[in-house]
Amino acid sequence: MTLTYVLAQNLRRSPLRTTLTAVAFALPMGIFVAAISLVAGLREAALANERELRLAVHHRITLTNILPEGMRRKIEALDPQRERLTAVCGMRWFGGRRPNSQNTLTTLAADMDTFPVVYGDVGMTAEEIDAWRKERRAAVVGMNLAEEARLAVGSRFSLESSIPPYLELEFMVIKIMPQDSKASLMYFRRDYLEDALREADFPLSGCNIFWVKCTGAPAMATLQREIDALFANSPNETVTQDENAFISNFVQATGNIPGLIQMISLVVVFIIALIAGNTVMMSFRERVRELAVFKAIGFPSGRILGMVLGESVLLAVSGSLLGVVPVSLGLAIHPVKGLFLGPIGGLKVSPIGVVGALSMAVLIGLAAGIWPALQAWRLRTVDALRAAA
Amino acid sequence: MSLSLVYHWRNLLARRMTTLLTVLVVAAVVATFTWMFSFTLALRKTLAVAGDSEKIIVLRRGSTSEAQSAITVAEFNRLSQIAEIARGDGGALLLSPESLVQVNRPRRRDQGASRANLAVRGVLPVALQVHRNVRLSAGRLFREGVQEVIVGAAAARQFTGLEVGSQIELGFAGDRSYVVVGHFTADGGPLESEIWGYLPTLMNTYNRTQYSSVAVRLTPGTDVPAVLRQIEGPAIQLAGLTEAEYWSSQSRIVNIYLAVAAGLVIVMFIAAVFSVAITMFSAVAGRVREIGMLRTLGFQRSAILSGFVIEALMLSLLGGVLGCGVCAAWLRLAGGEKDVYGTSTFTTLAFDIHLTGWTVLGSLACVVLLAVAGALAPAWRASRVNIITVLREA
DSSP: OOHHHHHHHHHHHSHHHHHHHHHHHHHHHHHHHHHHHHHHHHHHHHHHHHHHTEEEEEESSOTTSOBOTHHHHHHHHTOTTOSSEEEEEEEEEOOEEOTTOOOOOEEEEEOTTTHHHHTGGGOOOHHHHHHHHHOTTEEEEEHHHHHHHTOOTTOEEEEEESSTTOOEEEEEEEEEEOOSTTTTEEEEEHHHHHHHHHHTTOOOOSBSEEEEEESSHHHHHHHHHHHHHHTTTSTTOEEEEEHHHHHHHHHHHTTOHHHHHHHHHHHHHHHHHHHHHHHHHHHHHHTHHHHHHHHHHTOOHHHHHHHHHHHHHHHHHHHHHHHHHHHHHHHHHSOEEOSOOSSSSEEOOOHHHHHHHHHHHHHHHHHHHHHHHHHHHTOOHHHHHHHHO | OOOOHHHHHHHHHHTHHHHHHHHHHHHHHHHHHHHHHHHHHHHHHHHHHTOOTTEEEEEOTTOSSGGGOOBOHHHHHHGGGOTTBOBOGGGOBOEEEEEEEEEEEEBTTTTTSSEEEEEEEEEOTTHHHHSTTOEEEEEOOOOTTSSEEEEEHHHHHHBTTOSTTOEEEESTTSOEEEEEEEEEEOTTSGGGGEEEEEHHHHHHHTTOOSBSEEEEEBOTTOOHHHHHHHHHSTTTOOEEEEHHHHHHHHTHHHHHHHHHHHHHHHHHHHHHHHHHHHHHHHHHHHTHHHHHHHHHHTOOHHHHHHHHHHHHHHHHHHHHHHHHHHHHHHHHHHOSEEEEEOTTTOSEEEEEOOOOHHHHHHHHHHHHHHHHHHHHHHHHHHHTOOHHHHHHOO
C-alpha cells in the first residue's frame, strides 16, 4: 500500500466533495493564473523599458502643450561630448483614426534623424532605416494595428487626425514592430506632418514630448534634474520622467485595470486558502478513526502526518490544475487584447504565471493541511479508537 | 411543523471552525461584490444626472469629445437659425459657447502624490441658464473680464488647492494666476468635476480664437432628432449630441473596466456557492442519524429540506453582513473618492462611492441567492435520507 494509493483512495472516498472542492479551487485559480501572467507581462515590459534608458520630457502643465523644436538642441547641448546622452527624439501627437472609425489610435510623429537611434529596440535594419529616411510617408506600425488593418510592409493606408487641424494623411508601411509593448503604436515622420500643417496654415509647430536616450542609469538621474532645471521659470517649464513612470500615468487614467486585477487576486488567494482549509479539516474530522487504525497497525506517526499533508496538497494541486490548464490553453490560443492593460500587447499566459499559480496551490495545500496533520501526528491511538467507537 | 431556528443556530456553532471558514469565504466575495456594485451605482448616478433631454452639445463634425472639437465664431452664429432654441430672461437665446482646456491638479486622497487632469471650461453667464442644474453653493460667480473662476464641488473635494480664496495657475505656461471665488454644484453630475471661468478671458489666456463646443437648450417638447438633423444638415454642418449620449460615450472605458471586474466577481461568486455546498454536504453527511431521528419524531421531508436551506442562509447572511462591514470599513479607510478619465476627453470625472442602504440590500439579496443555490442539493439529499438505513448504522 503506497502513499499514492492511499491518497488517491481518500480522494475517491467522497467523489462529490472532491469534485466540489476541485471546482471551488479551480475557478479562483483560473483568475489567479491570469492575474500573475498579467503582472509578469507588465513586469517584463517595465524591465524592457528600463533597459532602453529613455527619459520623457514634456510640458509641466500638460502633455498636450506643444514645445518648440529648439528645445531639442538645448537638451543636446547639456552634454556635447555625448557621454551621458546618446540622442534626443522629439515626438508630436497625431491621434490618427481610420476613416469611418471612432477609435483613436496611438499615432506619433517622430524626428526622422534620431528615431532609429532613440528607439533602437524597434529593431530597424539598415535597409529599413534607409527606407525611413528616403520615403516621406514612412510609417512604423505595431503588430496589433497591422493585423486589424491587414497591413504588410509596403501597404499604403491613410489616417485622419482627431486634433485640429484634422488633417488626413497617407502613409506607407516600412516596418512592422514585433514587440508586444509596441503592438498598438504607430510612428511616422514629423517633418511630413509639419509640412502638411504648414500647408494647412496651422501656426503651431513643435513637439509634445522629447525622448532622451541616455547611456546609463546614473546618467538618467542627473539628466532628469538638469533638463528640468534648464527650463525652469521659462514659458515652457518641463517635467522629465523615466519611461515607466510616464506610462503608469496613462494606465492609472484608464481605470487602472492591472491594479484592479492585482487587488482581486489577493482576495482570490484568501478565498482559496479558506476553502482548502475548510475541506481538509472536514475530511480529517471524518477520518479520525481510520487514522487511529493506521496507527494501531503500526504506521509511524511521521508517515501519518505525511499522508494527511499529502492528501491536502494533492487536492490543492489537482484543483488548481483544473483551473490553470483551461485558462492557460485559452490564453495561449487567444490572448486578450485591447483591454487598456497598459504597455503590453495583450494578456498572454506566461510560464511564470503557471508556475506561480501551482506553487501557490502547493503552499496553500501545505498551510491548510498542517494543522490537521499535526493533530494526526499527535493522535493517541487508544483515545481515538475509543472515541470513535 | 418546522425546525426551530435555535436548532439551526446551535448546529452552526457545533462545527465552529467550518462555520467560520465558510463565513469568511462568503464575506470576502460579498465585500468585493459590494464595492463593485457601489462603484457602478455611483458612476451611473453621476452620468444619469447628465441626461437632460432638452440640452444638446454641439461639436465639430467628426469630433468625439469637446476637447478635440473646434468651432469657429461663424459656425457658432449659424446655430441661431434653429427655431426651437429656448429663450431665457430678457429674451436671450439659450446658446452657450464654451471653450475647454485642462489643468493638472494633485489629488487629495494620497496627499498630492498622484495628479489628474481637470477640465477648465470658459463660459458666458448664459451658461447657467443653459446648464440648469448648475447652482452656486459657496462664494459668488466670477466677474466678467477678471481672472476669477468657480470650482465644481466634486473637484474641490477630491483635489487640493481649490478652496474659495485660493489661487490656481492657468495658461499654457501656468503663468496666469486665477482666484477661486466660488464653488458650484451640478446635482452630482460630470460638470461638478470642472472649473469654470469667463469665456473671453480664458480664451485670451490660452490664445484661442475658436470655441470648443456649444451647449444649446431647446424649448420643452421639441422634436430633438429633427433638430439634430438640422445641425448636421448643409445649413449648419456641425455635429449634435444629446447630453446623455455624449456622456455615455465617454464612459466606454469605464464600462470595460466594470465588465472585467464583473466577470471576476461572478467567478468568485460561483466559487463561494461551491464552498457553501461543500460545507452543507459535509454537515448532512455528519448528521444522517440525527436526520433519521428527526424524521422518526415526525418532521416532514420539507421541514428537513427547508431546515438545511435555512442553516445555509444563516451562514451566508453572517458572511454577507461581515462582508458589507468590511466594504464599509474599506471605503472609510481608503476613501470613497474615485475619478476616471473620459474615453476621449483626457479629463477626469470625479465621483464619490457611498455604501447606501439599497446597495447593502442588493448585496444581501445576492447572498440569499448564493445560499439557496449552494444548499439546495445537500438539503435535497438530506430530505431523501432513508430512515431505517441511517438508524441502523448504530
